[in-house]
Amino acid sequence: MNDQNHSRHVFRTSQLEEADGPGLNPTNNRTMGEIIAARFSRRGFLRGSMAATAISATVSPIALLAADDAHAQEAIEGSAFNFPEVKAGVDADHHVAEGYDADVLLRWGDKVFADAPEFDPANQSQAAQERQFGYNNDFVGFIPLEGADDHGLLVVNHEYTNEHLMFPGIVTIKDGEIELAAATEDRVNIEMAAHGGTVIEIRKTDGKWQPVLDGKLNRRITARTPMEISGPAAGHARLQTNADPTGKEVLGTINNCAGGVTPWGTYIMAEENIHGYFMGTLPEDHPETANYERMGIPDESYAWGEFEDRFDVSKEPNEPNRFGWVVEVDVMDPESRPKKRTALGRFKHEGAESAVAADGRVVFYLGDDERFDYVYKFVTAGKYNPDDRAANMDLLDEGTLYVARFDEDGTMEWLPMIHGEGVLTAENGFESQADILIETRRAADLLEATPMDRPEDIEPDAAKGKAYVMLTNNTKREEADAANPRVENAFGHIIEISEDGGDLTATSGRWEILVQCGDPSIAEVGATFSTATTEDGWFGMPDNCAVDSDGRLWVTTDGNTLADTGRTDGLWALDTEGSARGTSRLFYRVPVGAEMCGPCPTPDLTTFFVAVQHPGDGGDDWEGHGRPSYYEDLSTRWPDFSDDMPVRPAVVVITKQDGGKIGA
């Protein structure tokens, strides 16, 4: 049980992402592998062709071919990108390629409505935060209005809150570590209002994007916004609570990481690390015990359960079954209730990017971000109707969920998760499809899906019948396999799926590793970027990604630091085709302590929206700060650089100074 007077340690995503799960080290210590990887990343030895010896047999043959200077030259010439690369490094500011502008569009606390109060960090309130832009922007989507490229709705997830950076007067430093004062109800209320999402109209006028504060569709979604639960698990007894005996109505959405925009223009918010919000102990022998253990619930990172019973599993044991879903928001009706679409399963949903397949069905690619968890896809039963938006509004309630098995020979199978088929029967504790969806991970375990190195964002490329899977890292693997070829995978890798026949609905396909990430100059790291990739161009820990309307892949990262890779996170352009395949270049980098989210290109590719998440959360290892960073002693005050303003997560707009296409 949680003690109200017990001070909490500071919350970080890395703690959540490294928390419970099979094979995880409960001490949360850095493993030897992480330490070795960090040490290698700072040493510039064993450069050049020796690195090729560490390349596994599953790597693209083209990447192998590119192992000398002649091929490097060929790779540069074959690139789909053309821009002057940013120098990798760490400092207090952000940096974009020369010839481009990077302007802050929306910061934490900015008005989302014309009548919202001005941001006053010393006097925050729930009421103000409910009318202002939330914290820790992650997914960014752009939904054009009337087909325009210069006018639309920006939809932004607010994944979580960093109290030590948000609130004055709550941090003490003990043994060099940040400790937070006991939570208060006011603080928790502000945190809950800073979670969720924002829908806001934006317009480009005289070349500059601006929010439209009197936009009729502007909306804040929070951890308390009333929502519906829909699809096969809606109303199930395991989703019923004291507050909601119907099992069909829930308050709010939490830890919305990546997401998506559907072909019919709705906004998808994926619920990821939900375990951190629950506290308390389940009654002894409670039927949800194993289910919650598989999800790492409770984790007690947040104190919400001290003030709201539903976040305490001893008081409301079914509430965690009402989170961990994909949420769909009808942005054209600000009064509409967002819907939790249970047909897409319950796990730590990273995102849900989709594309229309040749036969009109819609395919959503889904990652479950935990070490040794799985890659999924969902294929709608119905077909997309481009001429009738209303006809598409419940496509996500019916369809087939699949989980991926990656075979050693480079083929793969999508295993259907259908009640009554194979092992998914009452004998194994699945009485109905609802049980499979509530305990998707356990169902996937039984189907013997391939445990992956933390699946993050997955982006389909409909034109090519492919999908790109970001696998961010995993240093706790005891055995490598073809699709996760490094035991000490500190820097992650990217898999390219080619669906059979180029058909996104296919139930089998082929896969190939596009790149193994990390410093390619150090053989032991085993990175496989093409040799045209410069010392600024490589990255570790791929996280979010986008395939733009020209079919070019952009990757953002989470976890690059001075200690681990000698650089901050950023936005990298990664070639996937021809002689340039596997060549990466740094286009934009974030301030110290931040992670890079988004990225979101407009359809005409003249604008990129990117999200700078948790800037200033770190800097202990950077000479510009060299100690813990918190509200009163920040490693950066980006983006305002004003003594009376804390550091603020923000969405940044990148445009080319000549108005042209980004990266071309």
Ligand code: FEO
């Ligand atoms: Fe919120 Fe999987 O990163």
Ligand code: CA
């Ligand atoms: Ca992510």
Ligand code: CA
């Ligand atoms: Ca994406």
Ligand code: CA
């Ligand atoms: Ca992330």
